[in-house]
Amino acid sequence: MTLVAFVADDFTGATDALWQFRRFGLSGSLVTDVAYLHDRDDVIGVATTARASADPVASALPALRAVAALGPLAVQYKVCSTFDSSPAHGSIGAVVAALHREGLARSAVPVLAAQPEFGRYTWFANHFVRAGDEVVRLDRHPPARDHPVTPATEADLRVRLAEQGAGRTGWLPAGASREAYRARGGDAAFVADAMTEEHLRTLGALMIADARDLGPVYCVGSGGLSYALASALATNRPAFDDHLSPGDQPSPADQPSPVGGVVLGAAGPVLVVSGSRSPVTARQIDAAERAGWAVLDAGGPDAIAHAEASLREGRHTIVQSTRGPSRDPAGVGELLGRVAAGAVRAGLVRRLVVAGGDTSGQVVAALGARALDVAGTLAVGGAVCVLAADDPACDGLEVALKGGQVGGEDFFLRAALGAG
Secondary structure (H helix, E strand, O other), X not given: OOOEEEEEOOHHHHHHHHHHHHOOOOOEEEEOOHHHOOOOOOEEEEEOOHHHOOOHHHHHHHHHHHHHOXXXXXXXXXXXXXXXXXXXXXXXXXHHHHHHHOOOOOOOEEEEOOEHHHOEEEEOOEEEEEEOOEEEEHHHOHHHHOOOOOOOOOOEHHHHHHHOOOXXXXXXXXXXXXXXXXXXXXXXXXXXXXXXXXXXXXXHHHHHHHHHHHOOEEEEEOHHHHHHHHHHHHHOHHHHXXXXXXXXXXXXXXXXXXXXXXXXXXXXXXXXXXXXOOHHHHHHHHHHHHOOOEEEEOOOOOHHHXXXXXXXXXXXXXXXXXXXXXXXXXXXXXHHHHHHXXXXXXXXXXXXXXXXXXXXXXXXXXXXXXXXXXXXXXXXXXXXXXXXXXXXXXOOOEEEEEOOOOOOOOHHHHHHHOEO
């Protein structure tokens, strides 16, 4: 039986969500198309490119309908922990409104953007981001404030959702009682505060209890929301013993497995393709270049040929549009997809890293993936996956998908070592 289903608005977020469930010992799968959905696992997810779309409802709603048919206790629309969206691109509020309009959500939609483990916090419905040793309001965090497509102009997520057409949006304090949670039922949505993992656990328990009493809960949020749901299912395992996957699947655990525990075998040269414009990714590229990696400009002449030549020499290689002038994101993603697919199908690489949420979707599509399984993680939000595809050259490929702001400066170096 499917206990939880999620639909992610980008591919990096999808792998993060799946990892949160898997680290609590729940079985799970992530597919790239609703045609591959099944009910064999505790958790099933669908990765979409809704965040990059001017009409995210057209991308997300068919998947939300499809996973609803599996009868889960909860359906999560997975979004970025920096709430990347605007009325014109990837509108989260438009998806909330569609959940009500389609009759899927029959009560208020909980919205949780916080992910404390990742330095993302919400208090009085205002969202904050840890940047180094400081915690700043979302609209004062340069990568979010200056995002080229979805700049964060407001930290109050109620205002953001209202601007995007979600309808009346309320607020739920951290650690709220069941009565306070139920009192939000008249809202279209409500923003839930969280500063700690205990706050996440409390909210997850409220949502699962409500789902068992009143029917499926539709919710929106980051990997922190996935953590909240996973912890509630694991903590209340006896209530679900008849439904959890049998056989040799791991048993749910009250405490999650740690981040950064994956150790992979030798894989030859690593290829990184990066469409991210984040300064965090830029510093990771700088660190790899200092370590002797080849760094190629995605917009340079014969980028594909130069990348393949570098890999044939056994060099770890980065093809990127992170540094230098900004370029058309769609064109960059398509080019990086061809770089990655060409190198993999030529047998030059068995471990690939993709930086950038929108880029990840285009690259995974170019590889013809039908599903991804999470093997572990190199950082919060930086899951390592094994790709399933009909093409033998791509099937079994190790792929690490990371958002632009994910990971320390040594992220690519650690990916090459295969150690978290």
